[in-house]
Every structure is written in structure tokens, then in C-alpha cells.
Amino acid sequence: MERLFADKIIQNGVVLTVNSKDEIAEAVAIRGDRILAVGSSADIAAYRDDHTQVIDAGGKTVLPGFIDAHIHLGMYGLLDHGVINVAYPKVSSIADIQALIREDAAKKKPGEWIKLNGYDHNKLAEKRHPTKEELDEAAPSNPVQLTRCCAHMGVYNTLALKIAGVTSADQYAPDEVVLNEDGSLHGLLKETAHMDTSTKVEYSNQELIEGYVNGDRLLLSMGVTSAHDAGAYGAISTRALQDACLTGAVKARVNAMIFDMFGKQSGIRYIDSYLHTGIHSGCGNEHFRVGPVKIMLDGSSSGPSSAVIDGYTHDPDNHGIQVWTQEEADEMVMKAHKAGYQVTAHAVGDKAVTIMVNAIEKALTACPRKDHRHRIEHCGITNPELIGRIAKLGIVPISNPSFISINGTDYNRYYGSRVDFMFAMKSYLDAGIITAIGSDAPITVPNPMNSLFGALNRMDQKTGDTVGQMQKVDVLQAVRMFTYNGAYASFEENVKGSLEPGKLADVVILDQDLLTWPAEQVRDVQVRYTLIGGEVVYARD
Ligand SMILES: [Zn+2]
Known part of the structure; x- marks a missing residue:
């Protein structure tokens, strides 16, 4: 029988195969988008010819690509990329937040949404949530959404509240629309009030795709080759995600949960629309598939x-x-x-x-x-x-x-x-x-x-x-x-999910040997190479 030669060989590694016996190997041969063989460096050398590219793992860990089984890829990718990241320590006061809003307002037309995410009021110098007046001061002519790091609440300015039609606390469950002592709206909305108002915030298809692409780029540098997307803004997000995956703009493999973060009623309508099509979990290919329907219980x-x-x-x-x-x-x-x-x-x-x-x-x-x-x-x-x-x-x-x-x-x-x-x-x-x-x-x-x-x-x-x-x-x-x-x-x-012949060649090479590296210092370990379907999609050196 004619021997198949490898396009790539990863040699001299500590290969965590994650096969049924958790065997440790030394080398991996890849042909096309699949794993051809896994074994000792000597075994795998036999798959080498003049065209084979060889990657030396330097005695460090080689493992299947990480699968992040719950990530909001769009929301993550949009941070600093359409949505302004206001996480501590980048932002440590309300004045910092106002400065970022002013900067964005100067670039936008009146009426265009300004979106910020990630503040934690406990970490702001003022130890409180900003008010709608403070957001108005920075951007009087643009609606502003400032989402807290937990994603369960956010502060909105006067224009945003007006667009969403939030005028009184009676519209929602107690405490969801926060009031000032004089009974006026504070600007802070929680849970359903926040989710409903979020539905009014506008994102273009292009903006969303760019968010996914940005998120993907970061994931690849961390060795994540598959993501179970836990959802974002419903149909507009799913459409953009499918486009980004199937055109190859997003390289990580995505399993997309059917979820819309705009509260229970909106979520039910969104899921119902899928249930009526007959298409269900598993539809798709190795790059993009329909995942589970997801509800949010607490x-x-x-x-x-x-x-x-x-x-x-x-x-x-x-x-x-x-x-x-x-x-x-x-x-x-x-x-x-x-x-x-x-x-x-x-x-x-x-x-x-x-x-x-x-x-x-x-x-x-x-x-x-x-x-x-x-x-x-x-x-x-x-x-x-x-x-x-x-x-x-x-x-x-x-x-x-x-x-x-x-x-x-x-x-x-x-x-x-x-x-x-x-x-x-x-x-x-x-x-x-x-x-x-x-x-x-x-x-x-x-x-x-x-x-x-x-x-x-x-x-x-x-x-x-x-x-x-x-x-x-x-x-x-x-x-x-x-x-x-x-x-x-x-x-x-x-x-996928293990390094075995016939599986997709989604492989990560680290700069340390996880089996001997101290667990308390595991955060210092970095990714040297990430491969998806045999293609190097990230190389540190
Ligand atoms: Zn989540």
C-alpha cells in the first residue's frame, strides 16, 4: 500500500491525546484538515517527505484545541470594537466614563447609539452607579447605554430612556427601574427593564461581524479552536455569526445556542420561531452549527x-x-x-x-x-x-x-x-x-x-x-x-476533541509542559501555535 505523507508534523512534544486511555504521545502527523497519525517521534518521522512542514514542540505540551463551551463571542468581540470597554482598571471613575463617551460622541452623528460595557460600580472611585444626568452631560444628542460587567443591569441617558419608552417604575417589577429620592428616574435599569431597553440599541450587521472577527482573533491567540456561542442579540447576532463563520472570517468552529438576551418574553418568541421551522440542534457543518435552545432561569x-x-x-x-x-x-x-x-x-x-x-x-x-x-x-x-x-x-x-x-x-x-x-x-x-x-x-x-x-x-x-x-x-x-x-x-x-487519526487537526502547542508545570503558575503558560483543520491560525514566535 502506498504510504500517505504528512503536510505537517508536530514533533518532540508531550502530546496529550485525550484518547480513551489518556495516552501521552510525542508527535502528530497532519494531512489536509485531518490528523493522519499520532505516536512516537520515530513513528511519525516515517510520514515525512520533502514537502512536509515540521514544527518542533520543544518538549512542551501539545493538546487538542480548547473548546470553550460557553462564551458570548459577539459581546466579547465587540468590546473595544463597537462597544467601549469600561472595565476596571482601564476605567476607575465616573469622569473616566464621561471622557470615553465624549470621545465617541465626537465621532458619531447625533442620534447614533453610544455603547459601553464592563463597569463595576464597586470599583469606581465614587462607589456608585453613574446617573442619567452624568451620561447626558457627556452626550446630550446621542442615546447612551452603559452596561454593568454582570450584564444584568445598565445605566441609560435621557435620550435612550425616551427611545425605549421608560417613563415610570410601574412599567416593571419592583426595583427594576431605579428611582431617585424625589421619584424621578435615576437611569439605572435592572433585569427585564434593562433587557427590554437593550432591544432598542442598534447594531449594524457589519458592526456585529467585526465584533465576531475581533473575538475570534483573540480566541485563536489563546488556543481556543471551538466556541459554543451562548448568544447575544437574537436574530441579528445569529445571522452575522453564520455569515462570519461560513465565509471563513471567523476561523474558530462555532456551535450557536439559540438565545436572545432581551428578557423572557422576547426569548420565548425567539425560540418559538425556531421550533416552527423543523430545523434543530446539529444542523450545519464543522464551521457553524445550530446548538441548543437556551433559556435564562436566574x-x-x-x-x-x-x-x-x-x-x-x-x-x-x-x-x-x-x-x-x-x-x-x-x-x-x-x-x-x-x-x-x-x-x-x-x-x-x-x-x-x-x-x-x-x-x-x-x-x-x-x-x-x-x-x-x-x-x-x-x-x-x-x-x-x-x-x-x-x-x-x-x-x-x-x-x-x-x-x-x-x-x-x-x-x-x-x-x-x-x-x-x-x-x-x-x-x-x-x-x-x-x-x-x-x-x-x-x-x-x-x-x-x-x-x-x-x-x-x-x-x-x-x-x-x-x-x-x-x-x-x-x-x-x-x-x-x-x-x-x-x-x-x-x-x-x-x-474533534482528541488527537486521534481521522479527527480534525485542531491542535494547540503551549510554551510549557502542563504535566510538570506548577498548578499555581498555570496562568503564566502561553500558546505558541494554534492550528485549526491543519492550518496554522496563530503563531506567537
Ligand atoms: Zn453566559
């Missing part, structure tokens, strides 16, 4: 506004925000399940996780389906009983260990001993649950090393405080969750 872990069964440790009367009732979730999960969809929910608190587990259980009891792979995004706080039910039902939780590295100290304060079952990755492993890892960028940074830090150390990266250490996993376990399990979560483990 608030955020760091607000904190996640829906918890027992009140927060630091604020016992507060049980967070529950957006969907059990009955509403049951109806939507059943409907989407029957329509052939993979279903998922943003569920952070144990109350929200329980609602989703109940809903999936009811759907599967009424209409059994093998290999449904219904997911729970975040699946933040669980307990042994919930973990048992998740295992039994075959639910795929998507964990966010990067949240532990960024918010660990706050979590200890908010959730007390519940952190022992927060992003419970070791308990999932022990129970035979397949969990994948997502960064949830732009809520956190999408660098996989940040997630690995949280998974390996269960430690706040700033304070060094530990958080539920019993949930630590080791490097090989974390790498599997971040690669193969991510592929499993989108029904693609047969084509």
Missing part, C-alpha cells in the same frame, strides 16, 4: 442574584432572582425537547438548577430520547442529591472554573459552605457526569489558563483564598473537560 453568581434555596450567607433574606417558574420552564423544555432540540438553561443557584433538572426529568419521562445531551449552563450550586439526579438523567453541566479564580473570595462570603458544591467538577467526575468548561466571556476572560487555574487550584487568583478545595481536578481531567467533553456537549466528539 441571575448571576457574582451579583449575587442567582436563585438560591436558602438565602445568601451574607444576606439571609435574599434568595436572588428567579426569572422562570417551574411550570414555565417545564412547558418550554418539553416543547423544545419534542421538537428535537438539545435544550439548555442558564441556571446558577441551586433553586434554578433544581427547576431545570425537574423540567428535563419530566420531558424525558413523557418522551424518552436516548442521547439527548440536554445541558445546564453554569450549574453553579448543586448538592449530592442534585448531582445524583444529573448523573441519572445524563445531563451535561457546563462548568465555569474561571469564576472561582476571579470571584472566589466573594463566593465564600455569599454562599458559605455551599462553595463545596459550586462548579462541582470533581463530584461530577466521581458520579460519571460529563462536564465541559466555558469561560462565559466577556463576564470573565476567555484565556483557558484562567479556567485551568480555577479548576486545578480552586483559589481566588487575587486574594489566594481557597474555595471548595474538594472539587479540585488534575491537569489531565481538566484538559479532557476542556476538549473532548466540549465536543461531546455539541455531539461532535467523533470529529
